[in-house]
Amino acid sequence: MLTTSRGISLILAFAISVLVAAFLSLMPDTTPTILLVAVGLTFSASYLLINITLEFLVFREIGNIYSLLEKIQKKELSEIQDKSLRSSLSPLRKINSVINTYALARQKEIDTLQKTAEFRREFIADISHELKTPIFATQGYIHTLLDGAIEDKHVRMRFLKRAAKSLDSLDVLVQDLLTLNQMESGAVRFTYTDFDLKELLQEVIEQLEHKADKREVAIKLDFDPEKSYITHADKPKIYRVCQNLIFNGMNYNHHGGEVKVSLKTHKNTIQVDVKDTGQGIPPEDLKRIFERFYRVEKSRSKEKGGTGLGLAIVKHILEGHKSKIAVSSTVGKGSIFSFSLPLDKEKKVD
Template sequence: MATSFRRSYRFALKTSLYLTLFLTLFSAGFLVVAKSFSLELIVIYALSCFIFSFLIIQYRVEFFIYKKIKKIYEDVSLLNSSGIDPEEMTTTDMATLSREVAKFAEGKKLEIEALQLRDTYRKEFMGNISHELKTPLFTVQGYIETLLDGAMKDKKVRKKYLARAGKGVDRLIYIVKDLDMITKLETGELSLNKEEFDIVELIQNVFDLLEMKAAKKNITLSLDKHYPPTMVFADRDRIQQVLTNLIVNSIKYGKNDGATEISIEDLSKNKIIVRVNDNGEGIEKKHIGRLFERFYRVDKSGSRKEGGSGLGLSIVKHLLEAHNERIYVESTFGVGSEFSFTLKKAKKTAPVKSKTGVLQSWVFF
């Protein structure tokens, strides 16, 4: 029972005992001197002193400690959403109270740190997006103003400047479209059209599309070995976009005469993992945690020269998350990088015979 006794009661109890002992001894001495000592009278007197002292002290503790601290709780507006259990505030146990306040302070400290981190990312994001948009805007504005100032009279200059302004507008549209796609993915507005398709064939198609881009740096695009048809269940167009963005990045940051190699492995009964390896410049460890943030660039000067919206990896992450899949990164600075992602695979059932021969049907996990 002593362990469950509230400490304010212990305080009142001990103080009452001290007061009772003092008053009883004092009164007993007085009565002895007065020669009218009575044991029964002393016991009744001691009991009365104890009860009265206990009630007064407990009341004072409740009033001066508990009520004032509760008022502090009520006055602090942050406590409205702190999650502190109101029942905990009914105690006058200072140790419990201290633990609750310390817990609250630690929680608020973590919240503040998270908010500060988000604010830093927000400022970086606003700075990046303003830079990405103002560069093509100023380019377009410069060419148009030059034409309006008289250059449009020269047919050659007019055609050249309009073509360059058109490229600037195309870049703006590209950035806005990418931002719009990410927003739709985050809000769930972008629906996926899932179907079965051969991931090996899709990879070869992406290689064909990017062959000329890779040839400018003499980078080889290849599979690590010959693969039979590997059926997966996903949105074909979106996975093509994922592969395109990853391979374009490997070319962009790859070394001249380098290589980008893709491998496919069984991860589990119903999953495969696609790995995109390159022997490019690699990524420092400090950047890996932020690679998938919007507009985050590892090399802020060199990457802008290479073009792009700065949203490629962010789109990749969101597209894969929309498929309930994951993406992984491993990189060694100066050696190369590997981006890998999972996909749901189709399971081939027993062949079904028909008049034209044997048909293969596919079901999905």
């Protein structure tokens, strides 16, 4: 009982009332009735004040601290609630809030570490799968030649070309990985120049026209000939952004489809829209298409080719230009990828 707030309050209230009674007994005009009333009032008031103080400012907060420490000890950090630090007469509540804040910070660190570990596992699984395909294909062709097919000139040349194509795919994958890693680490520097974004898009379309013709996909560029599309950016990297977006729109389209590239000028920016007439992307996949190696089933299958890193590289290049890639898609109708670059109204490129 002595360890509870009531027990301590009774002892302290009794001691205070005894002291008051002893003090009043020294006064000559004090009657027994006055003495009894004073002792009763002193005891009651002291008990209530001490009990309230101990219960609400000390024992309850100590109990909260013990409960919080037990959760931390049991690693039940997810059950800890975020409570803002309110002004209080009790320093224990402040201590409780500090411990609570520390525990929440540790929980966030644990969550981050768990997400990082999960991402690492997924990345290792993805990169192993991506490397396995070209390596196994090359091994198969070479071992077949070593087993005797090398004597047949026709088979030899055909298998060597296929092995070389697989190794080229492996080289592209490694180069994309190196590029993405350099961008994420900040090792890639951007060289800004003034150039005509319309002319750059025309170059990209000309470069992809042969592949588009094979797939019977039309690529159109829509712009206003009366307007200027001069921008200040890293031209080779923006070229790669446009190339990846137009290639995806073409490669994941249906035969006889269309990729429409539109240029629109706003007050201080140039907006580029790449619209395709493909199968579209389901809503649940839209948030993940810019992750490494992420492919949407069917409409973004591996059979279409590519390394699965193109959109991740696009995202990092545009972030380096203080811009963002936006996407909207309707299943069965197609997708639109958009980004913006600064519009330079004053300068002209010869």
